[in-house]
Every structure is written in C-alpha cells, then in structure tokens.
Amino acid sequence: MQEEVIKSEKTKIVSDMAASVAHEIRNPLTTVRGFIQLLAADDVDKQKKQFYQRICLEELDRAQLIISDYLSLAKPDPESIEAISVHEEITYLSNLLITYANYNNIQIHKVLPEDQVLQIIGDRYKFRQALINIGKNAIEALRDGGMLEIKVSKKNDHIIINLNDTGIGMTAEQIKRLGTPYYSTKEKGTGLGTMVSFGIIKKMNGKIEITSEPGKGTEYKLIFPSSSESA
Numbered sequence: 001m002q003e004e005v006i007k008s009e010k011t012k013i014v015s016d017m018a019a020s021v022a023h024e025i026r027n028p029l030t031t032v033r034g035f036i037q038l039l040a041a042d043d044v045d046k047q048k049k050q051f052y053q054r055i056c057l058e059e060l061d062r063a064q065l066i067i068s069d070y071l072s073l074a075k076p077d078p079e080s081i082e083a084i085s086v087h088e089e090i091t092y093l094s095n096l097l098i099t100y101a102n103y104n105n106i107q108i109h110k111v112l113p114e115d116q117v118l119q120i121i122g123d124r125y126k127f128r129q130a131l132i133n134i135g136k137n138a139i140e141a142l143r144d145g146g147m148l149e150i151k152v153s154k155k156n157d158h159i160i161i162n163l164n165d166t167g168i169g170m171t172a173e174q175i176k177r178l179g180t181p182y183y184s185t186k187e188k189g190t191g192l193g194t195m196v197s198f199g200i201i202k203k204m205n206g207k208i209e210i211t212s213e214p215g216k217g218t219e220y221k222l223i224f225p226s227s228s229e230s231a
C-alpha cells in the first residue's frame with residue numbers, strides 16, 4: 001500500500017513536470033510563429049526583418065535549452081532500470097563538461113577509485129541527465145574561471161559523488177529555492193535543471209546535500225545506495 005502511494009506520487013511528479021515543460025516550450029513557439037507571419041508581410045524593411053529574425057532565433061534557442069535541461073524525462077519509453085557503472089558515467093560527464101567549459105579557463109579534475117567497481121541502480125540516461133544539469137550549473141558558476149572537482153567514493157554500502165566548484169556560490173536562501181521549478185538567477189536560465197536532477201536522484205533513492213558560500217563555491221554531495229552487484 002505504502003509503496004503504491006509512493007509510486008503514484010512519483011508518477012504525478014513526472015507528469016506535472018511534463019505539463020509544465022510543455023507549457024514553457026509553447027511560449028517561444030508561439031512567439032516564433034507570430035514573427036514568421038510578420039516576416040511574410042510585403043512592407044517589411046530590412047532592419048525589421050533582421051529584428052524579427054533575431055527574436056525567432058533567440059526564442060528557438062530558448063526552446064532548445066528547455067528541452068536539453070529536460071531531455072531524458074521527455075523520453076517517451078518507460079525507464080529501464082539497470083546497474084549503472086559510476087566510472088563510465090563520471091567519465092562521460094567529465095568529457096562532456098570539458099567541451100562545455102571550453103576556453104573559459106576552467107579546469108575539471110576527476111577523482112575515481114580505480115581499484116573498485118562501483119555501481120548504482122537506476123535508468124542510465126536519466127542519471128546522466130541529472131549529473132549533466134548539476135555539472136552545467138557548476139561550469140556556469142565558474143564565470144571567471146576556476147576548478148570543478150568531481151570525486152567518487154564508497155562508504156559502507158553507499159556511493160558518494162561530490163561535485164565541488166570554486167564558482168560564485170549561493171546564499172542559504174538560494175539553496176533553499178534549488179529544485180523548485182523556474183527558479184533561476186541567469187539571464188538565459190530555464191530554472192528547470194535542478195528540478196529535473198533532484199527528481200531523478202530522489203527516484204533513485206539518492207540523497208542530495210548542498211553546501212555553498214557566496215564568492216567561494218558550491219559542493220553537491222550525492223549519496224546513492226550501492227548496487228549489491230558491486231564488488
């Protein structure tokens with residue numbers, strides 16, 4: 001009984017999120033539609049044309065951002081639960097973030113215990129999305145360069161993933177708002193990244209601990225039950 005309640009609650013969270021993201025994407029699409037119609041008028045001068053075009057591109061970029069923060073959850077097929085290799089996923093994440101951090105004087109440092117096979121249970125692509133959204137925030141917080149350290153460790157029957165950035169940091173008030181939809185301090189933020197990440201992590205029975213200090217940096221500590229298949 002208890003389990004069923006939890007299950008239906010989880011399904012509700014996912015469908016609420018889907019509805020809310022669909023709504024967010026509809027706005028830019030409506031704008032683009034309107035401007036394309038304006039572009040078709042006979043009397044549009046070159047300057048106006050350029051202006052309309054710029055707005056269309058900006059709005060499409062915004063829709064693209066929303067989709068990329070949300071990607072794996074929008075995946076229509078049912079999630080497939082498997083043992084995920086933490087090494088593989090952290091390597092994937094770090095390679096992806098290196099590309100994202102390009103040219104910004106940002107260093108990414110990865111610490112993985114090489115002598116252990118670490119596995120956790122969940123949907124690989126959703127887990128990937130959860131890490132990407134948190135990792136992207138860390139990179140974005142490193143406006144003036146700095147370091148992101150991604151460290152994996154095992155403690156008893158838990159696997160801990162630390163993402164530690166030396167970025168702009170957050171106040172206690174900001175930390176409290178993390179994970180709530182549309183909370184963003186960025187000009188082009190979606191405010192969906194942490195909401196999606198936290199949803200995925202909680203569904204994997206993971207815990208999230210955040211410590212941060214403005215001007216110093218932020219630490220995300222993600223704690224997952226270790227898969228019994230692990231060595």
Ligand code: ADP
Pocket residue numbers: 133137138141165167168169170174178179183184185186188189190191192193194195218
């Ligand atoms: P978005 O990145 O689109 O703003 P998110 O949900 O991913 O939305 O993040 C919400 C807000 O949380 C960000 O706008 C930022 O203010 C804050 N935040 C999240 N992670 C960090 C971090 N590592 N360092 C500083 N601020 C962060």
Ligand code: MG
Pocket residue numbers: 133136137191193194
């Ligand atoms: Mg984000």
